[in-house]
Amino acid sequence: MKHLIPIQVFFLFFMFTTSSIALAPSSYDVRQGDQTLPVVINPKLQRICDQTDNPVECLITTVPFLREKATINPVSILEIEVEAIDIKTKEALDKASKLLLSSSNSKPIANCFNICINNYKSILESKHRILDAISLGDDKQLRVELSSNVDKIYHCEDAFEEANVKSPITEVNSLLGKMITNKFNHYY
Numbered sequence: 001m002k003h004l005i006p007i008q009v010f011f012l013f014f015m016f017t018t019s020s021i022a023l024a025p026s027s028y029d030v031r032q033g034d035q036t037l038p039v040v041i042n043p044k045l046q047r048i049c050d051q052t053d054n055p056v057e058c059l060i061t062t063v064p065f066l067r068e069k070a071t072i073n074p075v076s077i078l079e080i081e082v083e084a085i086d087i088k089t090k091e092a093l094d095k096a097s098k099l100l101l102s103s104s105n106s107k108p109i110a111n112c113f114n115i116c117i118n119n120y121k122s123i124l125e126s127k128h129r130i131l132d133a134i135s136l137g138d139d140k141q142l143r144v145e146l147s148s149n150v151d152k153i154y155h156c157e158d159a160f161e162e163a164n165v166k167s168p169i170t171e172v173n174s175l176l177g178k179m180i181t182n183k184f185n186h187y188y
Helices: 002-018 043-050 055-065 074-102 107-136 138-163 170-187
Strands: 026-032 035-041
Touching: 035 043, 043 055, 043 074, 055 074, 055 170, 074 107, 074 170, 107 138, 138 170
Parallel strands: none
Antiparallel strands: 026 035
């Protein structure tokens, strides 16, 4: 029960600050793959994403998962972004696995890909622990899981750096790192 108090305070603050301001929908160009899609952003979502370190990535990774009448609050957006991280991590795992198999990589490069593959699998395994922590209001466990996942992304990139090789998956790791760090701001 003591874990719910900070969440309730946050929601009360969020409700009072958003209910006293008339917010109009914003229009943004959201990139999806190679396409740029003009999207009207719900003002509640805009406020939530504006409070993150990476608001554009928050919007880009959340908008595709919102249903027309979805409830938009910090917890629902956090849960949506956990799903987005899961999908992006699966894409990164697939890309790293294909790169490992498709080329005649040297042993140091193969080791780098194997480190990344193991870390991506570990991130995927943490999804249920993260969702459980959210539903229980266990902010300590949530922070532990998110911090660990950020470390795994950076450890993957560090492996390439230590091997003096340009990482072919830097872009996906950068996006994943931003997506994961955004979770800290949604919840706290």
